[in-house]
Amino acid sequence: MPAVVPLAAAHALHVLVEAAAFRAGQTVFVNGSGDILGLFLAQLVRTLNGEVFVSVSSQEERYLLMKDYHIPANRIFNQLNPASWTSDIFAAADGEGLGIMINNTMTGSTVRSLSTSVKSGGCSVDVTQKVAPSILDPTVFERGITLSFLNLSALPDSELSTLFDKTLHLAQTDASIRCTLSRWLLSLNCHISDSTSPTRGIMPDPVVIEYPQNATVPLLPSPPPPLYLKPEGTYILAGGLRALGLTTANTLCAHGARHLVFLSRSGASSLRQQETLRSLYEHGCAVDVVRCDVTNAEQFLNHHCVMRRSNLEVMQYRKEKETRHDDM
Numbered sequence: 001m002p003a004v005v006p007l008a009a010a011h012a013l014h015v016l017v018e019a020a021a022f023r024a025g026q027t028v029f030v031n032g033s034g035d036i037l038g039l040f041l042a043q044l045v046r047t048l049n050g051e052v053f054v055s056v057s058s059q060e061e062r063y064l065l066m067k068d069y070h071i072p073a074n075r076i077f078n079q080l081n082p083a084s085w086t087s088d089i090f091a092a093a094d095g096e097g098l099g100i101m102i103n104n105t106m107t108g109s110t111v112r113s114l115s116t117s118v119k120s121g122g123c124s125v126d127v128t129q130k131v132a133p134s135i136l137d138p139t140v141f142e143r144g145i146t147l148s149f150l151n152l153s154a155l156p157d158s159e160l161s162t163l164f165d166k167t168l169h170l171a172q173t174d175a176s177i178r179c180t181l182s183r184w185l186l187s188l189n190c191h192i193s194d195s196t197s198p199t200r201g202i203m204p205d206p207v208v209i210e211y212p213q214n215a216t217v218p219l220l221p222s223p224p225p226p227l228y229l230k231p232e233g234t235y236i237l238a239g240g241l242r243a244l245g246l247t248t249a250n251t252l253c254a255h256g257a258r259h260l261v262f263l264s265r266s267g268a269s270s271l272r273q274q275e276t277l278r279s280l281y282e283h284g285c286a287v288d289v290v291r292c293d294v295t296n297a298e299q300f301l302n303h304h305c306v307m308r309r310s311n312l313e314v315m316q317y318r319k320e321k322e323t324r325h326d327d328m
Contacts, residue, residue, distance in 0.1 A: 005036065009171075010163035011127075011152045012040035016048075019148045020100045020123045024049040029089070029098050031114055032079070032105030034061040037127070041102060042069060047170065053089065053098070055079045055110060079105065082113040089117045098122060106130045115140050127152055229256035238263045238294045241273040249276070253285040260285060263292040263300070 015037075016022045028045045032038050033054035042065070045052040055077040056062045062078075065071045074092050077085055089098065097119030103111050103126040111126075115136040118124055120143040124136065127150050140147070155163075229235070235257045237245050241264050249260055260280065267289050268274050280287050294300050 008036040009167040026099035027051040028100040029053040082110040085113040227255040231258040236261045
């Protein structure tokens with residue numbers, strides 16, 4: 001069972017019993033019953049021997065409430081057409097108004113229509129935190145209707161724990177309390193916002209992702225693209241031919257570098273350094289070792305100018321060679 005189910009059941013009990021002070025035999029309208037909280041509210045009203053009216057935003061929600069929750073069609077109202085709600089509610093309630101109105105949707109026009117249907121001394125509870133008293137029918141104050149605006153996320157843990165125990169007891173004593181939701185079933189290979197889906201990326205209902213047996217789910221982000229170095233470039237390593245410099249040279253060569261220049265005070269003096277340079281040659285990488293103290297700014301700049309001039313001469317030679325080859 002998803003963790004949201006017991007939480008929604010606890011919230012529903014708090015809204016109906018503690019905030020609205022529900023009593024058996026009362027008529028309750030749940031405005032917005034398509035989500036999990038609305039479904040639990042509708043079930044609790046019936047379980048505690050009340051009369052329930054609901055509103056829906058789609059034919060799928062209407063069908064679900066009629067088929068799985070056995071709510072009569074004349075007690076299910078369309079949120080897109082609230083103009084006739086007042087007369088229809090009084091007709092379905094044998095001429096009496098609503099005892100409790102619970103708003104679980106942000107559609108302002110439906111809230112105003114419902115507030116005219118609450119009888120004197122009744123109760124209006126909003127759980128969206130989006131309804132202002134100005135949206136309600138002005139006569140609610142003349143009729144002595146109790147107004148409650150709830151923030152369910154602010155319930156303390158101690159109170160939630162007590163509510164969990166009560167809802168668990170209700171579920172054990174009444175097998176009809178359950179949660180059936182309309183769902184979108186999508187394969188792991190199907191993007192949730194795929195434009196081919198019936199809702200074109202808007203999915204108010206829960207989404208179930210189906211994982212095939214051979215599914216591979218990456219838990220880490222994709223690695224960055226591999227390093228690619230231009231082979232015509234010259235890559236200068238300042239600091240000698242010690243362990244770090246030689247390791248860096250091998251890495252550069254492995255990723256495409258074909259000309260390396262080492263700036264070293266001692267040059268390639270050890271056997272290991274000479275073997276590494278030979279290995280780089282064998283892998284097609286030209287290597288120049290320039291004796292230079294990189295901590296001496298003047299010496300470094302002089303060598304830098306020489307290398308730039310040498311590189312230009314090499315590039316000019318390559319260009320002339322390619323031109324002669326094309327002419328042939």
